[in-house]
Structures are given as C-alpha cells and as structure tokens.
Amino acid sequence: MSRGWLSSLEGKYRTFTIAEPASIPGMILHLEQMRPQALPSHLWELAELGDLTRFGIRAISTNSEQSTRLERNNFESIFGVPVLDEYSSVELGVIAYESASGLYQVNEEGLRIELVDQDEDGFGRVVATDFRSWVMPLIRYDQGDLAAWSPHRIGTSFREIRGRADDYFLRTDGKKIQSGTRGRGPVDPASPADHYVEAPAAMNWPRKGPDMLPT
Known part of the structure; x- marks a missing residue:
C-alpha cells in the first residue's frame, strides 16, 4: 500500500509496503x-x-484511483481520519496533493505545470516539464488530463481535476461533457434535458460504513 521502492524518506521517515491483495487479518497485524x-x-x-x-x-492518501470529495467524505466517516487525494502518474510521479483547504497543491519542486487550450470554464490539458528526469527528459509532456487553476493562488494549485481529456459524453448539440462531471447534473442548467445523459444510479454509491460494502 506504500511505495515498494522506498524504505525511508531521507533516512528519517520509515516507509513500508503491505502486499496487494492482503488479507484483513494480515493488514491488521501489520498496522498494529x-x-x-x-x-x-x-x-x-x-x-x-x-x-x-x-x-x-x-x-x-488516495492511490491509483479517482474519487470525488463526496466519496472521500464518506470514507472519512468510516476511517475517522482525513482522506486526501493524490494526483499522480507513472510518467511524472506526484503532480499535486489535496490540501486541507480542498485545493490541489502542485508539486512545484519537481514539475512545471501548464494548462493549455482552456475552455470557458477554465479547464485545460495538463502539460508538464519534469525537473527530475535526467536520463529521459520530459519537456512539456501532455498528461492527457483536464484541470483548472484555483483563483485563490496559494502557491500553484488546482481547484479541480476532471480526469482524462478524451473520456467524455457527447451531447446532441456537439458539446462534450467530461466523465469526471458524472452525477453533478447538466453543465448548463438552462440546457434542454435531452442534451445530456443522466449518470446511472450505480455510479453514485452511498457508503456509510464497512457493513455497506458491495458483496
């Protein structure tokens, strides 16, 4: 569940890995x-x-999965601790962390991030230059995701990340609705109902505790 290639951070903070998938008793023993x-x-x-x-x-911290703030709030009620999102990729490593404010703080020490071809809502494609890639430089690498800058600039931060730029629903009027907006209703409340597809109920999983996990 942690980075298997790390045993510590600068020799000061131990890290460890629990094999995936691990048994529940095995996880409990390891964590204890x-x-x-x-x-x-x-x-x-x-x-x-x-x-x-x-x-x-x-x-x-989330790892290798996309989740909404609502989903993370539900998990917080299960775990009893804050659940914060991590935005990362195999190519670039950690791109941004969710802070307590709900914004995504960009890893400015390791990357330079640009948002290109921004739409009217401020969402653009994430393009990154990696400062740490000495053997295989990544210069203005198109990550293929959509994000929007926060107007409250605490350092460099995203207000929202919507996932893959090529993963979308196509409305009858030709406008694209990113799949990351699923379950939030129409982008334009004034749009005719036949311009968008309602998200299936199965995509909105209300969870309150371990007893409500899918079987």
Missing part, C-alpha cells in the same frame, strides 16, 4: 506492529478495517 501516521492506499481495500485511529493513523 508498524503504527504508521500516514497511509497511501486504495480506499476500498481499507474500508473493511473501519476506524483507523486505533492504529495511530492520522491521515489517508
């Missing part, structure tokens, strides 16, 4: 022995553990 303060993980794998404060965990 290691007592980590922060844990990057797949949220659904941890959900069956319930309250994580008993292991000394203070925060959870």
Whole structure:
C-alpha cells in the first residue's frame, strides 16, 4: 500500500509496503506492529478495517484511483481520519496533493505545470516539464488530463481535476461533457434535458460504513 521502492524518506521517515491483495487479518497485524501516521492506499481495500485511529493513523492518501470529495467524505466517516487525494502518474510521479483547504497543491519542486487550450470554464490539458528526469527528459509532456487553476493562488494549485481529456459524453448539440462531471447534473442548467445523459444510479454509491460494502 506504500511505495515498494522506498524504505525511508531521507533516512528519517520509515516507509513500508503491505502486499496487494492482503488479507484483513494480515493488514491488521501489520498496522498494529508498524503504527504508521500516514497511509497511501486504495480506499476500498481499507474500508473493511473501519476506524483507523486505533492504529495511530492520522491521515489517508488516495492511490491509483479517482474519487470525488463526496466519496472521500464518506470514507472519512468510516476511517475517522482525513482522506486526501493524490494526483499522480507513472510518467511524472506526484503532480499535486489535496490540501486541507480542498485545493490541489502542485508539486512545484519537481514539475512545471501548464494548462493549455482552456475552455470557458477554465479547464485545460495538463502539460508538464519534469525537473527530475535526467536520463529521459520530459519537456512539456501532455498528461492527457483536464484541470483548472484555483483563483485563490496559494502557491500553484488546482481547484479541480476532471480526469482524462478524451473520456467524455457527447451531447446532441456537439458539446462534450467530461466523465469526471458524472452525477453533478447538466453543465448548463438552462440546457434542454435531452442534451445530456443522466449518470446511472450505480455510479453514485452511498457508503456509510464497512457493513455497506458491495458483496
């Protein structure tokens, strides 16, 4: 559940890995022995553990999955600790972290981020130059995702990340609706109802605790 290629951060902060998939008893035993303060993980794998404060965990970071703030709020009620999003990729590593304010703070020490071809709502394609890639430089690499800058510039931050630029619904009037907006209703409330497709109910999973996990 952590970065398997790291054993510590600058020799000061230990990191460890739990094999995937791991049994629930195995995870409990490992967490009881290691007592980590922060844990990057797949949220659904941890959900069956319930309250994580008993292991000394203070925060959870998402890993390799897209989630909405509403979904993370539901997981926070299960875990009893903050659940913050991580925006990363295999090519670029960590691109941005969700802060307590809800904004995504860009990893400015490692990357220069641009948003190109922004639409009327401010969403553009994420293009990055990686400062750490010495062997294979990535210069203005198109990540293929859509994001929008925050108007409240605390450093460099995104107000929202919508996922893949090529993953969208096409309205009858030719306008694209990104799949990352699923379940939020029409982009334009004045638009005729036949211009958009209502998100299937199965895509909006209300979860309140370990007893409500899918079987």
